[in-house]
Amino acid sequence: MKFKKKFSPSGFIVLAIMAITLAAPILSPYDPYAIGVGEPFVGPGWKHLMGTDDLGRDLLSRVLYGGRITVFIALAATIIALIIGTLWGMIAGVQRGWVDEILMRTADATMAIPQILFALVCVAAVGASVVSLPIVVGILLSPTTARMARTAVVVELASDYVVAAKATGLKKSRLIMTEVLPNIAPQLLVQLSINAASAVMIEASLSFIGLGIQPPNASWGTLMLQGYGKLWNTYWFVLFPALVVTATILAFNSYGERIRVSLDSRKSSI
Amino acid sequence: MVLVFLSIRVLPGDPVLARLGAATEVTPEALKALRVEAGLDRSLLAQLFSWLSHAVRGDLGVSYISQFPVTQLVGERIPVTLELTFFIILLSCIFSLILAPLSILKPGGKLDRFIGSLTSIGLSVPGFVTGIIFILIFSLTLQWLPSLGYVPITEDLGKNLQLLIMPSITGALTATPYLVRYLRASMLEIKQSSFIRTAEGKGLSDSRIMFRHILPNSLVPTLTMLGLIVGYTLSGVIVIEYMFGLPGIGSLAIEGAFKRDYAIIQGVSLVIISLFILTTLLFDILCGIVDPRLRVTKERQNEI
Amino acid sequence: MTSSLVVKNLSISVPSSKGRVAVVDNVSFEIPAGKKVGMVGESGSGKSLTAYALMRLIKNPVSIDGGEIFLGGREILGLSPKDFRLLRGNEISMIYQDPMSALNPIMKVGQQIIESIQLHSPVSKAIARKTAIELLASVGIPEPESRIDSFPFEMSGGMLQRVVIAIALSGEPQVLIADEATTALDVTTQDRVLTLIDKLAAERGLSVLLITHDLGVAAQFSDEIMVMYAGKLVENGSVNQIFSNPAHPYTKALLDSRCDYTIDVNKPINSIAGQPPRPDNRPTGCVFSPRCAHVQDQCKTSVPPLTSSQGRLTACFRADELFQVGSAN
Secondary structure, three states: OOOOOOOHHHHHHHHHHHHHOHHHHHHHOOOOOOOOOOOOOOOOOOOEEEEEEEOOEEEHHHHHHHHHHHHHHHHHHHHHHHHHHHHHHHHHHHHHHHHHHHHHHHHHHHHHHHHHHHHHHHHHHHHOOOOOOOOHHHHHHHHHHHHHHHHHHHHHHHHHHHHHHHHHOHHHHHHHHHHHHHHHHHHHHHHHHHHHHHHHHHHHHHHHHHOOOOOOOHHHHHHHHHHHHHHHHHHOOHHHHHHHHHHHHHHHHHHHHHHHHHHHHHHHHO | HHHHHHHHHHHHHHHHHHHHHHHOOHHHHHHHHHHHOOOOOOOOHHHHHHHHHHOOOOOOOOOOOOOOOOHHHHHHHHHHHHHHHHHHHHHHHHHHHHHHHHHOOHHHHOHHHHHHHHHHHHOOHHHHHHHHHHHHHHHHHHHOOOOOOOOOOOOOOOHHHHHHHHHHHHHHHHHHHHHHHHHHHHHHHHHHOHHHHHHHHHHOOOOHHHHHHHHHHHHHHHHHHHHHHHHHHHHHHHHHHHOOOOOOOOHHHHHHHHHHOOOHHHHHHHHHHHHHHHHHHHHHHHHHHHHHHHHHHHHHHHHO | OOEEEEEEEEEEEEOOOOOEEEEEEEEHHHHHHHOOEEEEEOOOOOOOHHHHHHHOOOOOHHHHHHEEEOOOOOOOOOOOOHHHHHHEOOOOOEEEEOOOOOOOOOHHHHHHHHHHHHHHHOOHHHHHHHHHHHHHHOOOOHHHHHHHHOHHOOOOOOHHHHHHHHHHHHOOOOOEEEEEOOOHHHHHHHHHHHHHHHHHHHOOEEEEEEEEEEHHHHHHHOOOEEEEEEEEEEEEEEHHHHHHOOOOOOHHHHHHHHOOOOOOOOOOOOOOOHHHHOHOOEEEEEEEHOOOOOOHHHHHHHOOEEEEEOOOOEEOHHHHHHHHHHHHO
């Protein structure tokens, strides 16, 4: 399965964001926790590209490190959602019958619950940390992946090459691993990207209302919370993390859309 | 419908989980006392059952921390949320009903693509970011609107609306992109259908075709979607209430979560989900009003 | 007699991998007032598109490349869309193939007729409603006073087609186009609908253009026949002439390939070898030449114009010559 070798701006941005956050320690000019490296509430300028916060901490560094946390949580959640969702959907799609019914009904029920409410309840129960959040968000996002995986599996299992493979006596589990999985991989990638976008949004929202990552650690959402409190003094404290968050979500969404569009166009040209 | 009822049973499961979490946060002695008092020593299932049976009778228990009956707290705050949700749905519908037809006029044309990009950006911007931007512009810089607080409608209508403008628009802006996309797709599909060709063949004007033929037929599938979008928006409402200082049940939920006050969390969850179910039901009924094909039962019976 | 409809050199094209290609190529014909003309041809021959062009319902990416259309003496392709819209439904109307999907499913049937009535004449709702009931009666719908408030899903295909006809006639047009109007109906209903159109056309002095791929239907209904093949009009004459003595090789082959209970079951069916050419693959010269039994070199290089031969118009170089041969047999 080859993809069109065209330069994808959104894909590039996605990779760039991940690379930059990974390289945060190298890139940030100051220690994000160091208080007083600059005067408090200094606006954006050459010395501090994003300005400083109320305690004189360099904002750019905080944003970079915050990115590490947010992006990590988002990606971890996405991977968890992927694993759970794919297994969920595949079992349903392969077994069919009442197993399928129950699994899918559960998925629908979970999807019906307003997302932040769900996350809120879970966080209240288990607390928020870099470990718990990916799990919570991952579970939250898995039903959509499950639905998609199930549909994809059902479609694939009905197609000719599967029937042919079965006719040659291929064992079911091998069949799934070697034939079906690679074929649904592109769709899973789309889901992955979109889920990443949602994960960032949920994490940011949670942290913004104070139920996410707690200080002194700061994800982008936490930064915005702190900035929001100081809105009267500075606008950039909130603005920069907000811009970065939006850009990240947009990048993930666009990338997912792009893959989906190229998938659809390939399907219709067959 | 069944699915939504299932969900309402799922969520109380979570607060029960939350209760388990509660058990670890208090000192052992106080813990023991609390447990007995709150009935935590009974089995999980028994607890769930007893809570549900109380809830159905309108008794949502007593808040652990504040000792006020949860029902009372919810009752005080629900009008705020209802008013906010109402405005959000209203504004979302208005925005979508303007943007989607505009998109359809020339599918693929400049305006259509522009609106498309707007929706893409719209769904990527978290609700609270839009809120922040609004506050920055309208409250701080231009000083037009106050940003925080709430005044009940019975006290002062003007102030009430003034304080609700920004939160409502913010909420609407999170829901509108989804609604516009769905409505547009639905309308585009209808536009290609045969009966629109008949309508053109009659010599009807484009606008008449748009509003009397395309739109009504696109509404039915969209109404069902709207129900789900409302569910999604209810999530956002929680955050919006918090950041705009509106004392609704969303911010109550947040407070409850902060304080680990499980009675509140459970109660609010139940109410929010019920609200969601009710709106979905409402939209289902609306579907029946718009589409005569869904109303057959009575007429069929008469014919027989 | 004046003509209700005159078409001159109509050409319609669509985009393809080879650029724009003609799907209707330089077609000209006339429909005299009060006459019923049947346009026959296979799918893809361009007949439906011609009809849509008459109603100016051709949309991107299909476009009208050239030609003129005169409706009641007035050229309509040059009119602005706004001006033409006043004529649509008013002077020229159309009924369509699938009645089940031709009406707005959530609007009452009567309302859809009333909408059309009020569009074309400034009358009150009450009068429009009365007119609609009369129209429903005239198309043979029983109990029109109650049926007027029915929804499309409550009516059968035959009844719906009558409603479509009612709508088409509500503007009192001069010309009615029926695009495969009976194809989706069963044979009995087909017959009833055709009889109805016949009756209404006679009552109102309508010109009718009936588009169909069913030769039997065309023969039964029309006064004149036009034969379309691969975007070109190949023969045009009275129904008697065409069916008893086809001049164009394609028409001949078409009629020869008909099957009914009188054919010899032991002989193979006379199908025409080959396929009609795709729009992007039309041959130079006569468009039927690759499949023609009487093809000559001339046919492959130049396009035969519509010439008069035995009292009808034929696009074949050898029409007269072949006729001699035929009448000798």
